[in-house]
Amino acid sequence: MADRPPSGEWFAKRPGLTVLAIVATVLGLLVILPYLQYVLLGVVLAYILVPAQRWLERYVSSLIAALSLVAVTILALLLPLAYVLAVAFREALNLVDVIQDGNGNLDVAIIESQLENVGYSVDIVEFYQTYQDPIATGLQGLAMSAVEIAGGAPGLFIGLTVTVFVLFALLRDGGEFVVWVQRVVPIEDDLLAELLSELDQLMWASVVGNVVVAAIQAVLIGIGLAVLGVPAVVLLSVVTFIFALLPLIGAFGVWVPVSIGLLATGQLVPAAILIVYGSIVSASDTYIRPALIGRTSAFNSAIIVVGIFGGLVVFGAVGLFIGPVVLGGAKITLDLFTRERADAPHPVTGTGTPGVDSAVQTAPETGLTGEQPPESELDVDEGGDTETNADETAAGGDEATEREHDDSPDESDESDESNESDGTDKTSETDETDGNLENGNETATDTDSELDR
Template sequence: MTDGDTSRTALLATLLALGTLSVLMVVPLFQAIVLGGLLAYLVAPVNERLARRANATVAALVTTVATTLVVLVPLALLVGVAVEQAVSLGRGVEVPDTDSLAVGLREWLGTARVPAMSDSSLGDLASAVLGGLTGRVAGVVGLIPGAAIGVVVFLFTFFYLLRDGDALLTWVRANSPLAEAETAKLFRRTDDLLWAAVVGNVVVAALQAVLTVLGLAVVGFGDLVFWGVLTFALSLLPLIGASVVWIPVVVYLAVTGQTAAAVGLTVYGAVVVSGSDNVVRPFAMRRGARLNPALLVVGIFGGIAAFGFLGLFVGPVVLGLAKTVVELLAADRDGTAGAA
């Protein structure tokens, strides 16, 4: 073995060791890093326009502050209101009296073996619940430092990708072991997949959430922020969508005797809310790459299982890039890589 081979082997071993350590350090911060990267991708066009009038650092700083104030803070407030309304809805559900429930059980069973809930047993139950809540509060307090670290990593990732994103892409191109044409195709494919997974899906989900809220407001439903956030989240999932929200409302209206409202919401939901997907999605995804529906479903739900909520966007991109790599390998095998 020559000195060059020995040096290369040592470098590869060092890279393997350092790469493993890097992965171990990055994995706990994966969500924050990916979220920062996705948001930077979304606002990059705005940042590029600002960078033409100011230096890169000032443009990235202005974009970061503006995005935080205009997007992130209102979004956090919206989610907070939705959670508050969800809790209010949960408290509005009537819970039967425990003594009445015990009496009813005794009558139904025809036996006196079901005791009534005494004050002492209720006190024990309350103590157990309070103890459980105390433990959960302590757990939440223990998570605060981790949450703060996540926020800091997210903001730094967002800022530095806006400022140095082009330099990072240039470095990747220059140091990629792939041929220049293959690297360019992977970059284009990544851009198309991100646009389809992030921009296209978010636009369609947001539109369906707004349309659903308008329909619910007309028929007299309250807690609209909660229903809007719920519709948005469900509309991001394939095979589910906004119909999971408005169809149960139609059933409720029909059962409670509000026939006209039920019929109106049915027509509105089927034609306007669900129909908006077929009209808007092709426009929202004009730049995006189309995945096979089966790959899309597997990518989204598999991504959620592996990466949490952000897997909604990461999963389809990973599967789409895997498909592209297979195609590049096949082209290289056939001797047509340069034409790919």
């Protein structure tokens, strides 16, 4: 992919097109926003089914493969899911009716006697009569919520239709969509590839890993409850699936209260079996989850918990899967931003002169600026190489080296001190030399006179 021009320079040269692109993006988001959760659900389903799409494309066209997978998804996933939710909703209403009417099979006396055996004396009838109004208010709110859910069926149908079309489009043209995203996002190609890779790991951990683990535990707990004859098996299985998505709760949130209920009603053997069976199912989380998820740095318990509950509020039911991915993606993006900011070149600060090459310095002796010679040329023997170099420089006429030699007063001072230390002998020798020179001059004068004659 070709290198992108600098973003700031490019935007500055095309302000009109930049503003138009921003406005178009905002308007597009406003159109998508009412059905954002269904669009995200389609993205999640497409992510799960992409390997199957690639496998089918070996034998049929991408169009046929996408249509086949969409049909299988509707028949194998959406319809059973709708049925399970309907059954769970009906069982929840039945429990509400039993509690509200008091005509169910709950034997209050047996429950009270079992609680007394373990050290708790509770009058359930008196408790219900005391808090009857708050309980009735809560049940009324639950009924109103059920009515609102039923009234929102047309909107649910439209949203699922959006999900189906998004799923089909991504399965058929998902590769082109990824290339388009890489062209649109204004960051370097290597950084974008790294970001998409990390998000892929997060999506796998959230959707495939956590959901598969939660589904396995929900099915196992549901089978155990059905064998023991516990009522509302479908509802409890759905609740187990939701709790299993939370790392701090898990399947404990279902089988522990049910076991306590069985103990309270005197069913000691089923309660003991459920405790042992539930412990095994919950312990399987320790082995299944790491095998499916592996190690993802940005995917920790805090992100899972906050992402699930926050995702439920913002995105609805699909927020169970999207919420942790959004939070984890935000963490990865900030980590990438911090790393690139730390690696970016910074201006040189300090006492030195900015912008000067370190290889070009000013010689402290001469005041001349030039490139420093190699260290081997700077290594000079203090014993006598300095005088030899000075003689060679005087013969060759190197003015710069003469300055360097002349600017070394220490050696001249040492020579003067040594001459003064010679004493009278040196002085006498000098006088004799001067006398010889005078005699020589007189001889030369006599010779010149004779030549003139």
